[in-house]
Amino acid sequence: MFVIDCPNCGPRDQSEFVYGGEAHIARPTKSEDMTDAEWGEFVFMRTNTKGLFAERWWHATGCRKFFNMLRNTATDEIHAVYRIGEKPPKVDADLPATPAGEASIGSGNDAVKIMRADAEAGS
Amino acid sequence: MTAPVRRSPLAHRKPASAPDDLLHLSERAFDAKIVLRGTPDILGPALAEVAGVEMPEPTRSTTSDRHRLLWQSPDEFLLLGPKDTELALLDALQAALDGAHVQIVNVSDYHTTLVLAGPKARETLMTLSTLDLHPRGFTVDQVAGTTFGHALGWLVQTADDEAEGGPVFEILVRWSHADYLFCELTHGARAFGMPESKPLSGELMEI
Numbered sequence A: 001m002f003v004i005d006c007p008n009c010g011p012r013d014q015s016e017f018v019y020g021g022e023a024h025i026a027r028p029t030k031s032e033d034m035t036d037a038e039w040g041e042f043v044f045m046r047t048n049t050k051g052l053f054a055e056r057w058w059h060a061t062g063c064r065k066f067f068n069m070l071r072n073t074a075t076d077e078i079h080a081v082y083r084i085g086e087k088p089p090k091v092d093a094d095l096p097a098t099p100a101g102e103a104s105i106g107s108g109n110d111a112v113k114i115m116r117a118d119a120e121a122g123s
Numbered sequence B: 001m002t003a004p005v006r007r008s009p010l011a012h013r014k015p016a017s018a019p020d021d022l023l024h025l026s027e028r029a030f031d032a033k034i035v036l037r038g039t040p041d042i043l044g045p046a047l048a049e050v051a052g053v054e055m056p057e058p059t060r061s062t063t064s065d066r067h068r069l070l071w072q073s074p075d076e077f078l079l080l081g082p083k084d085t086e087l088a089l090l091d092a093l094q095a096a097l098d099g100a101h102v103q104i105v106n107v108s109d110y111h112t113t114l115v116l117a118g119p120k121a122r123e124t125l126m127t128l129s130t131l132d133l134h135p136r137g138f139t140v141d142q143v144a145g146t147t148f149g150h151a152l153g154w155l156v157q158t159a160d161d162e163a164e165g166g167p168v169f170e171i172l173v174r175w176s177h178a179d180y181l182f183c184e185l186t187h188g189a190r191a192f193g194m195p196e197s198k199p200l201s202g203e204l205m206e207i
């Protein structure tokens, strides 16, 4: 459990919030022209970052607004909170290496690692 | 045919008190409650005209002699008024905001109000809430939407800690959660000598 600083209501317990998934994924405007693969990419594929991650949260019990947050998914350290529509701020995040030296994406789920292997190699 | 009568969700419970005025817990049903959606610059003049209240800062509320206006989110405000004034308020607000990009909804029968008064009110709320309820963390006129146990509610402090019989807190809670919250609050105040709340009719709630 941790405390989240809602941009509208101030610091509140995590139990008041609902997780909204990865941030900054724009909904396609011409979905009728998309292939199933492209649609599937938009609907299902997330980077599942281990480390600094931009994600959406919803303050369910308070202002009931969505906002964005930069959180280290390995340590739960919150680096920034910013509003919907804003770009993620630059933060100095001293990211710890994962204990097992795993890839920076993936959760230990091999399927995810294999599908993303090209992305890893290319970066 | 019998005349239609309304029955508050806690009509079957008596107000509960801990000894030595440490805590009084009661229900105040049927307040007028109007939710207004819109930006403060549009709502402000209408609310000043109709209810005599200023727009509150975030997480705060403002009052006039008969009304209280609660901030609920950057574009959502809850106006409270005396019993049986909701239809007149609704008409006046609709007239004052005619044509504006706003939403005005009468939610008077959506919530009821629980009133906690006395020096142990803070500690009783602390048994159910994750809010910072220290007198420096939650002050008079402050507002928070949060959970109390399993019940969602809006908390507002209406009287100062130094006031006679204070501090006083009010919780706006949904009709169907009111009985649960009343029982949980009497349960939380058991340490201060609050007796178990026995319903005037119906079954005892086990928590």
Ligand SMILES: [Zn+2]
Residues within 6 Å of the ligand: A006, A007, A008, A009, A010, A059, A062, A063, A064, A065
């Ligand atoms: Zn909030």
